[in-house]
Amino acid sequence: MRILAIIRQVLDAEESVYVDNRTVDLKGRKLVMDTMDEYGVEEALRIRERGAEAEIVVVGIGPARFEEALRSALSMGADRAIHVETDQEVDPIALSGVVAAIARKEEAQMIFCGGQQADWDSQALGAAVAEHLDWPALTWTRKLELKGTTLAGQRDAEDGVESFEVDLPAVVTTQQDLNEPRYPTLPNIMKAKRKEIRRETLESFGVALKVRSHGVEAQNRERLREVIDGRDAAAAASQLVAMLREKAGVMA
Amino acid sequence: MSTATVSHSSRKVSGGAFLVEDLLPGEIFTPEDLSDEQKQMAEITADFADKHVLGNIQEIEAKNFDLSRKLMRDLGELGLLSVDVPEAYGGMELGHVTSAMLTDKIAVSGSFSVTFSAHVGIGMLPLIWYGSPEQKQKYLPKLASGEWIAAYALSEASAGSDAMNIHTRAALSPDGKHYVLNGEKMWISNAGMAGLFTIFAKVDGEKFTAFLVEAGTPGLTVGPEEHKLGIRGSSTCPLALVDCLVPVENVLGEIGKGHHIAFNVLDVGRYKLAASAVGGARTVLRDGIRYGRDRIAFGKPVTSFGLIQEKIADTAADVYAGEAAVYRTVGAIDAAMPEGEKSPQQIQRAIEEFAVECSILKFWGSEMLERAVDKMFQIFGGYGFVEEFPVERAYRDSRINKIFEGTNEINRLITTGWMVKRAMQGRLALLPAIKKVMDEVMAGPSLQAPPSGALGAERSLVRNAKKLGLFCSGAASQRFGTELSEQQEVVGMLADMLAEIMVSESALLRAEKSAEQMPMGVRLAKYFIANSFRRMVMLAEKLVAAVAEGDTLRTQMAIVRRLAKHEPVNTVALGREITATMVAAGRYTVEEVRG
Numbered sequence: 121m122r123i124l125a126i127i128r129q130v131l132d133a134e135e136s137v138y139v140d141n142r143t144v145d146l147k148g149r150k151l152v153m154d155t156m157d158e159y160g161v162e163e164a165l166r167i168r169e170r171g172a173e174a175e176i177v178v179v180g181i182g183p184a185r186f187e188e189a190l191r192s193a194l195s196m197g198a199d200r201a202i203h204v205e206t207d208q209e210v211d212p213i214a215l216s217g218v219v220a221a222i223a224r225k226e227e228a229q230m231i232f233c234g235g236q237q238a239d240w241d242s243q244a245l246g247a248a249v250a251e252h253l254d255w256p257a258l259t260w261t262r263k264l265e266l267k268g269t270t271l272a273g274q275r276d277a278e279d280g281v282e283s284f285e286v287d288l289p290a291v292v293t294t295q296q297d298l299n300e301p302r303y304p305t306l307p308n309i310m311k312a313k314r315k316e317i318r319r320e321t322l323e324s325f326g327v328a329l330k331v332r333s334h335g336v337e338a339q340n341r342e343r344l345r346e347v348i349d350g351r352d353a354a355a356a357a358s359q360l361v362a363m364l365r366e367k368a369g370v371m372a
Numbered sequence: 373m374s375t376a377t378v379s380h381s382s383r384k385v386s387g388g389a390f391l392v393e394d395l396l397p398g399e400i401f402t403p404e405d406l407s408d409e410q411k412q413m414a415e416i417t418a419d420f421a422d423k424h425v426l427g428n429i430q431e432i433e434a435k436n437f438d439l440s441r442k443l444m445r446d447l448g449e450l451g452l453l454s455v456d457v458p459e460a461y462g463g464m465e466l467g468h469v470t471s472a473m474l475t476d477k478i479a480v481s482g483s484f485s486v487t488f489s490a491h492v493g494i495g496m497l498p499l500i501w502y503g504s505p506e507q508k509q510k511y512l513p514k515l516a517s518g519e520w521i522a523a524y525a526l527s528e529a530s531a532g533s534d535a536m537n538i539h540t541r542a543a544l545s546p547d548g549k550h551y552v553l554n555g556e557k558m559w560i561s562n563a564g565m566a567g568l569f570t571i572f573a574k575v576d577g578e579k580f581t582a583f584l585v586e587a588g589t590p591g592l593t594v595g596p597e598e599h600k601l602g603i604r605g606s607s608t609c610p611l612a613l614v615d616c617l618v619p620v621e622n623v624l625g626e627i628g629k630g631h632h633i634a635f636n637v638l639d640v641g642r643y644k645l646a647a648s649a650v651g652g653a654r655t656v657l658r659d660g661i662r663y664g665r666d667r668i669a670f671g672k673p674v675t676s677f678g679l680i681q682e683k684i685a686d687t688a689a690d691v692y693a694g695e696a697a698v699y700r701t702v703g704a705i706d707a708a709m710p711e712g713e714k715s716p717q718q719i720q721r722a723i724e725e726f727a728v729e730c731s732i733l734k735f736w737g738s739e740m741l742e743r744a745v746d747k748m749f750q751i752f753g754g755y756g757f758v759e760e761f762p763v764e765r766a767y768r769d770s771r772i773n774k775i776f777e778g779t780n781e782i783n784r785l786i787t788t789g790w791m792v793k794r795a796m797q798g799r800l801a802l803l804p805a806i807k808k809v810m811d812e813v814m815a816g817p818s819l820q821a822p823p824s825g826a827l828g829a830e831r832s833l834v835r836n837a838k839k840l841g842l843f844c845s846g847a848a849s850q851r852f853g854t855e856l857s858e859q860q861e862v863v864g865m866l867a868d869m870l871a872e873i874m875v876s877e878s879a880l881l882r883a884e885k886s887a888e889q890m891p892m893g894v895r896l897a898k899y900f901i902a903n904s905f906r907r908m909v910m911l912a913e914k915l916v917a918a919v920a921e922g923d924t925l926r927t928q929m930a931i932v933r934r935l936a937k938h939e940p941v942n943t944v945a946l947g948r949e950i951t952a953t954m955v956a957a958g959r960y961t962v963e964e965v966r967g
Contacts, residue, residue: 134958306455309416
């Protein structure tokens, strides 16, 4: 069996966002693998560790710097990587066409991707890939177990949890309740160096971009820097209510 | 050694050469030379430190040793305790650069840093270097996995800096199967959680020897935890040895040669202490910047005030120069290490070669950290004095660094003494270099244009700092001759000058090496070197005043002034520029970050 794990590279959550000339300035900032995608890499590894025979291929579609994120996934234990290099901002629907083409070529049976992008918040990729391939999509999963070619598990629904079973192939999207990703071990970091990263160009997939980004701006949420003294609980509560009413305007 | 990860860009230089030779940037190892794999290891370690060490800091500080032990096992699982362990024993053997880098990155908490360093450094290295195959087979896997914690027991109540003066005795048992140890040890890091102790004792009261002693050995008692000012989450206890029976096969190395083990390990302990001081300073700088950015006074973030900006710039430049000096030294040690299987003597030679750099790093690094925590403390104002804020802990934790691994006083004496000894042995061309400077200054001023390039003026400053150092060494030895070592204040000033030279030169070479890709490094080096040179001139004046009088004093002061002559850098403007970048990044950075 072959499992694809789709990953992206994003700004580390600790870093501040600086927008200049309507683009996010990433220069000198710390970039990491999108944690939402990392859960997928981790789950693929766990499925294999629980006994499934699987080759795990990580796929990144983005600029040259994505290679660091691909290396991280290889250090965690993925077998090889495919890097579709492009400096263009590819919208999730266009992206899904590329992922589907790779899945067909690689004859994958399972595709993992993050339930939501850490930076632009889109949740579309998983479902769109499933649509392309005409595969079932299990989104926002919290528990997974592979029995032969059947995947059982649970996913978060609006107000509860849904248990499911599905025959592969399938697309699975991941979230923080699924697992805790491992750190790469030092020996695995050394091994990852020799693992293959296959480079392809976006053009070779003949994908037309559907959305053209015209720039971004940052919402500045200024802190009010007000501290409520909690020694007198009653006074603190009424002060808080007053602030919510007058300053925040969230109470009538 | 897995040379795959370790790129040796440092040429084979000899210890102490920084004073008498001018190196080219390509000849030293810098943090920018770390391989992608090393950077990945650094990332993981830093991430682990933030999430699991700082994330549990209250528990750690409350001496929850079960938690500390668990964190150590987690590190063991990741391979982070095996970096110095030979491959034959399941380790990674990645060299001193990697090892120092991990020590640097884990150093977000003084307490856990000490637990970690006492284990992988002074705890494990004696066994790795001097252990027999059987000893290594028996103990290394347990220590590399973190299942057992290691401790190093040298100090005693009356033998700290004068470590050779230990009173713990060992005598062979009548049946020849055991050594019977009697005595007391003090200030033993990790003692309360250790599974294996390296204990130093004198066989028959004279032969200095190391023993591997397992916890639980009859006659070994671990005393109560000390109540300490800082590093409260680390374990520090006395040991009592009362007829403690240690099997003869647990003698480490040779009988009577334990001092080699003790001192070599201390050299590594010293550079590692500096590596963790750099890591600690980087952490406290981040805390200070983030607090200062959010803290409003007079309607503005306090980071917009010049006196706060100056503290941030000072600390950032210190961290940059500290990184440069540490990685340069460990790079040189790695380059001096022979490939493949190494005998204890070969390891000893490679490390001993850089004993003076290790001592400089120790006292300079610990004092740099102290400056950093003090300056950042000031940004926190009154809140810094309260336990909820990280700088309160950092301030208490930093103090011990000036004491353990050889007090800063001892390390200053070692620094100057080592240079003098090397010169006397003819292994360091110190005397010709002094003579050259003397001739030059006697010949009168020469008009030499500073070297070109972004750091041309700094290259010339570092060169003049060396001349000042050489001139002062000459002046001091002229005055005191072989009695110099009795003049501890003068010896100390010379050590401080040597430190300024070594660290400045490291910053210079690092910045030169990456000048094109990293303009921030150029700014940081310029800032550091400008201030270092000011300190250098003050030291020279103080020294000359202590060694000369009358006409000689006047002549020597004239020489100092001539060597000190330069066009000063506007460090106020430069400091504001540096701080703007650090504040934009929200942490220490060598990149161009806007925000």
